[in-house]
Amino acid sequence: MTATRFSNTARYWRTPLLPGADMLTAEYYDHEFTPHWHDAYTIPVIEEGAECYDYRGSKYVAEAGSVPIINPGELHTGARAMDVGWRYRVFYLPVEFVQSVANEVAGRAQPTPWFPADIIRDADVARRVQRAHQALEGLEVLESAGDPLAAEHALFDAVSTLLVRHAGQRPPVAHMRLDTARVESMKSRLVDDMSAPLSLTELAQTVGLSTFHAARLFTRETGLAPHAWRNQMRLNRALKGLRAGASVTDVAAASGFTDQSHFTRHFKKTFGVPPGRWR
Structure with a gap:
């Protein structure tokens, strides 16, 4: 863990792959958040240092590698829990988006997702959230240098994994049948023009499936996520x-x-x- 004091720097940004959402990449030393709430799900991953905060009548300390989720509309604070401060990445995800992912995972309408107050200490989930945030930020900062197919897949992977493992009422994962014809159609779409940007949503629309189920079907039948399979074809x-x-x-x-x-x-x-x- 770093011994160098963090600065107070923050950057909010957006991506067309996730309309209505805000993302934050920040580090804080002596900044203190007053009690406030967000209309969206607040999904941070602490990268270094530690943050303390008040939430639901209790005090919490989120250290590096943890994911301290705040539900929409709930009051919370935020301040350093270590002398050096903390650095983190945060998703502010619209309720409608998280609801849609829960519905897609289950294959039917689900209750509005919510998360318990306890901090999520799941190293695998933290890596998925961090990877999705970095991938989307890469598209926003580098524009054409990023891969929208990989970024959107990482996003759905992170959010669906969070819901299935840690939501208060976890959506059941819908059974999925073999569908070779749809997989072959997706393969054709992926190699049709390998220099053209392609999002996971666009790929799913090709075969009339939800984004989550298109990715899951493709990965199950090929052993690779769509973007990884496309890159393998490029290498070949x-x-x-x-x-x-x-x-x-x-x-x-x-x-x-x-x-x-x-x-x-x-x-x-x-x-x-x-x-x-x-x-």
Whole structure:
């Protein structure tokens, strides 16, 4: 854990992949939040330091790696719990969005989700929330350099996992039948133009499924999430160009990667060496 004092810096931002939601990337040293509430679900992940807050008549301390959720409309405060302060990422998710994810998970209408006051200490969930926030922020900051398919998948993965594991009334996961035809249709859509941005919502609409069920069906039948499967197809296409002696830059562009560094990162993860060395 860091011994350097945090500053008081905060940035609110939005993404078109999640209309009506606000996101916060911040660190605080001596800032203190007065009692207030949000109309949305407040879903933070503490990255470093620790935050203390009053909520539902009790005092809580959320340390690094924890997810202290606040339900919509409920009063809470916030201040440092360590001398250095704290750094965190926060989703402010509209009630309608979280409700829709719960309905999609169950395959039918569910009661309005709520979360117990206890801090969630689940390292896997914390990683999923952090990964989704980072992926969406990457799209917002870097624009075309991000991958909307991967970012939206990470978002639905984080929220659905939170609901299934930690909601007060957990939505049952609907049974899903084999549907090879729909999976093949999604594969065709994914490879139709691998250089074109594609969101998970758009992919799901191709086969008439909800976003959650399209991702779940595809992952179950292929073993990979849609964005990971698409990147594998891009890499397979890239091998032919590399064998033919094309430059790494040209191969990256022709294979649908946003830039050479994006291509190199995925290539090395799959083949163990950078594309130039492989060639």
